[in-house]
Amino acid sequence: MNNRVNSEFSSVGGWAKRCYFAGRALMETTLRPYDLGSTQWYVLWHLATNGPTAQRDLVRLLDLERATLSGIVAALVRKGLVDQSAGGKDQRQRTLQLTEAGKTLWSDLPDLHFIHDAAFGDIDPADLAIAIRVLQTATGRLHDLLGKGNNE
Amino acid sequence: MNNRVNSEFSSVGGWAKRCYFAGRALMETTLRPYDLGSTQWYVLWHLATNGPTAQRDLVRLLDLERATLSGIVAALVRKGLVDQSAGGKDQRQRTLQLTEAGKTLWSDLPDLHFIHDAAFGDIDPADLAIAIRVLQTATGRLHDLLGKGNNE
DNA sequence: ACATAATTGTTTGGTAGCTAACAAATTAGG
DNA sequence: CCTAATTTGTTAGCTACCAAACAATTATGT
Numbered sequence: 001m002n003n004r005v006n007s008e009f010s011s012v013g014g015w016a017k018r019c020y021f022a023g024r025a026l027m028e029t030t031l032r033p034y035d036l037g038s039t040q041w042y043v044l045w046h047l048a049t050n051g052p053t054a055q056r057d058l059v060r061l062l063d064l065e066r067a068t069l070s071g072i073v074a075a076l077v078r079k080g081l082v083d084q085s086a087g088g089k090d091q092r093q094r095t096l097q098l099t100e101a102g103k104t105l106w107s108d109l110p111d112l113h114f115i116h117d118a119a120f121g122d123i124d125p126a127d128l129a130i131a132i133r134v135l136q137t138a139t140g141r142l143h144d145l146l147g148k149g150n151n152e
Numbered sequence: 153m154n155n156r157v158n159s160e161f162s163s164v165g166g167w168a169k170r171c172y173f174a175g176r177a178l179m180e181t182t183l184r185p186y187d188l189g190s191t192q193w194y195v196l197w198h199l200a201t202n203g204p205t206a207q208r209d210l211v212r213l214l215d216l217e218r219a220t221l222s223g224i225v226a227a228l229v230r231k232g233l234v235d236q237s238a239g240g241k242d243q244r245q246r247t248l249q250l251t252e253a254g255k256t257l258w259s260d261l262p263d264l265h266f267i268h269d270a271a272f273g274d275i276d277p278a279d280l281a282i283a284i285r286v287l288q289t290a291t292g293r294l295h296d297l298l299g300k301g302n303n304e
Numbered sequence: 305a306c307a308t309a310a311t312t313g314t315t316t317g318g319t320a321g322c323t324a325a326c327a328a329a330t331t332a333g334g
Numbered sequence: 335c336c337t338a339a340t341t342t343g344t345t346a347g348c349t350a351c352c353a354a355a356c357a358a359t360t361a362t363g364t
Contacts, residue, residue: 012272012280013175015287016168018215021351022294023165028319028352029298037319056342063170068321070344075319092329092342118297119290120164128164130279131286135167138271142174145270146181173321180322180349189349208312220351222314227349244312244359 016135019119026115034109035079039064039072041112044081044098048106052097055084081105168287171271178267186261187231191216191224193264196233196250200258204249207236233257 027038036044042062047053053061059069073096076082081102084094098106120128179190188196194214199205205213211221225248228234233254236246250258272280 011268012283012287013171013268015284015291016175017172019165019287019291019294020169020172022291022298023168024320025352026294026298032353039320059342064320065322066343067323067345070342072320074344090330090342094343115294115297116163116165119293120286123286123289127282127286131164131283132167134272134275134279134283135164135171137275139167139171139174141270142171142178142267145267146174146178176350177322184323191350211312216350217352218313219315219353222312224350226314242312242360246313 047098052095055094055096199250204247207246
């Protein structure tokens with residue numbers, strides 16, 4: 001009787017949600033001693049790996065909304081981990097880079113690869129590829145339906 | 153050089169996140185005219201489909217934390233859509249049920265099946281099954297690592 | 305019986321995400 | 335050149351999620 005809607009909740013969509021939150025929870029538990037959230041970690045990771053970056057580029061690289069990133073950057077600046085400077089020729093843009101404290105903290109952080117490895121490490125790569133393709137296709141369709149086809 | 157972490161971001165985990173948020177965004181856009189959020193819709197759906205339910209059971213049925221559901225129920229009660237009564241013999245428990253306004257609103261809501269159908273409708277069922285199995289397995293591993301194996 | 309455990313719900317404070325509206329700076333068009 | 339559109343970042347207000355601490359109630363154990 002309620003198979004139809006129930007299937008929406010307990011199938012790919014539902015498991016995508018559960019898997020996302022389970023991974024995020026593990027990241028946040030691991031990072032809690034360092035007072036960092038999961039997306040804050042991604043920003044630090046990018047700055048540590050790729051050096052100073054324009055905030056406007058991070059929006060696309062991390063696939064967030066401007067407003068979301070703005071808040072996350074504000075938190076990292078408040079903690080003294082990231083410097084947000086108005087440097088360049090375009091006075092609208094902000095450049096983000098690690099402060100000394102940010103570099104020090106980054107070098108102290110544990111390696112988070114174990115999360116990905118534990119979750120997906122010994123799953124058949126062919127199955128992984130199929131799962132990615134299914135999620136990617138579904139995401140594209142949903143974005144299309146949402147009004148703008150931003151499935152690049 | 154950054155293939156390892158990058159793969160964590162742009163593979164199953166990353167797509168699970170994008171897929172979850174894309175589906176949720178479409179739900180919320182559809183429900184915005186009715187002033188309902190996606191999880192609020194799930195609560196109404198459950199009450200409309202299964203009748204009065206103990207709040208404590210909904211926690212498990214919708215796979216949320218007590219605190220999360222508490223806030224969502226408070227919003228629905230504030231909007232006059234749900235009645236939260238302290239009825240039974242156990243004075244701690246609350247029973248939730250739709251009010252008349254809640255039943256009326258529910259009957260006016262559009263059918264959301266189109267979201268699931270659009271996203272997954274014409275994907276090979278065998279691939280869907282593999283995707284579910286991958287996500288389910290990964291979620292179980294993550295839960296285990298998080299300390300308590302609640303992979304029922 | 306009575307102190308202690310466990311259960312149920314709420315509150316507080318935090319992260320992460322979105323839209324909409326705004327300000328400032330830059331770019332385009334006429 | 336000057337107005338209008340676009341880009342960039344912030345703010346405000348919302349949903350949804352979590353953990354930790356609290357109050358109230360019920361269940362347990364001695």
